[in-house]
Amino acid sequence: DAGITQSPRHKVTETGTPVTLRCHQTENHRYMYWYRQDPGHGLRLIHYSYGVKDTDKGEVSDGYSVSRSKTEDFLLTLESATSSQTSVYFCAISESGPRGSEQYFGPGTRLTVT
Amino acid sequence: AQSVTQLGSHVSVSEGALVLLRCNYSSSVPPYLFWYVQYPNQGLQLLLKYTSAATLVKGINGFEAEFKKSETSFHLTKPSAHMSDAAEYFCAATSGGYQKVTFGTGTKLQVIP
Numbered sequence: 001d002a003g004i005t006q007s008p009r010h011k012v013t014e015t016g017t018p019v020t021l022r023c024h025q026t027e028n029h030r031y032m033y034w035y036r037q038d039p040g041h042g043l044r045l046i047h048y049s050y051g052v053k054d055t056d057k058g059e060v061s062d063g064y065s066v067s068r069s070k071t072e073d074f075l076l077t078l079e080s081a082t083s084s085q086t087s088v089y090f091c092a093i094s095e096s097g098p099r100g101s102e103q104y105f106g107p108g109t110r111l112t113v114t
Numbered sequence: 115a116q117s118v119t120q121l122g123s124h125v126s127v128s129e130g131a132l133v134l135l136r137c138n139y140s141s142s143v144p145p146y147l148f149w150y151v152q153y154p155n156q157g158l159q160l161l162l163k164y165t166s167a168a169t170l171v172k173g174i175n176g177f178e179a180e181f182k183k184s185e186t187s188f189h190l191t192k193p194s195a196h197m198s199d200a201a202e203y204f205c206a207a208t209s210g211g212y213q214k215v216t217f218g219t220g221t222k223l224q225v226i227p
């Protein structure tokens with residue numbers, strides 16, 4: 001299995017509080033991604049990174065920010081959590097860009113915003 | 115923009131029967147296509163991928179998929195379902211200059227003993 005960990009694995013938080021999710025990899029892969037998974041929507045890309053300090057938005061980036069100061073860590077921050085951000089969040093990595101390149105997924109973080 | 119459509123959010127088959135999970139994509143340029151599987155409470159893992167080589171792609175666990183450009187399809191098949199195949203399956207695509215993958219909404223496969 002690819003070395004990807006996510007922390008925390010479960011979190012319950014209140015509306016309006018900031019939340020940071022961490023993705024850590026030991027594979028030295030260049031690309032890292034944050035997705036959210038919701039019933040009926042599959043996986044939707046929130047943000048991705050193509051190198052240290054290089055990030056770009058995905059299709060559902062509103063309300064989320066990311067940072068990547070080291071190759072191995074990719075942080076996802078909800079500045080002010082809302083109930084619509086209750087979801088399961090997956091981090092993924094790939095060695096090169098997603099064209100033809102397999103993505104390896106972490107175990108997920110289940111976030112509940114009350 | 116790329117889009118991926120999976121027909122049928124739930125599919126049930128009997129153990130030993132053919133598995134057929136459907137995926138159609140929209141793209142004006144040749145895509146790269148993937149099938150991933152997700153077991154309960156786990157992340158996704160790659161089953162197989164098409165990257166413009168052979169149109170019939172073989173993956174892990176006996177699964178295969180055929181790229182049909184004329185039908186813009188990439189359906190996943192397995193000749194004989196096992197109980198262990200029960201999971202959710204996602205089709206995904208990327209194309210052209212995209213550095214992003216678009217996922218379908220997933221198909222949950224139930225295998226009936």
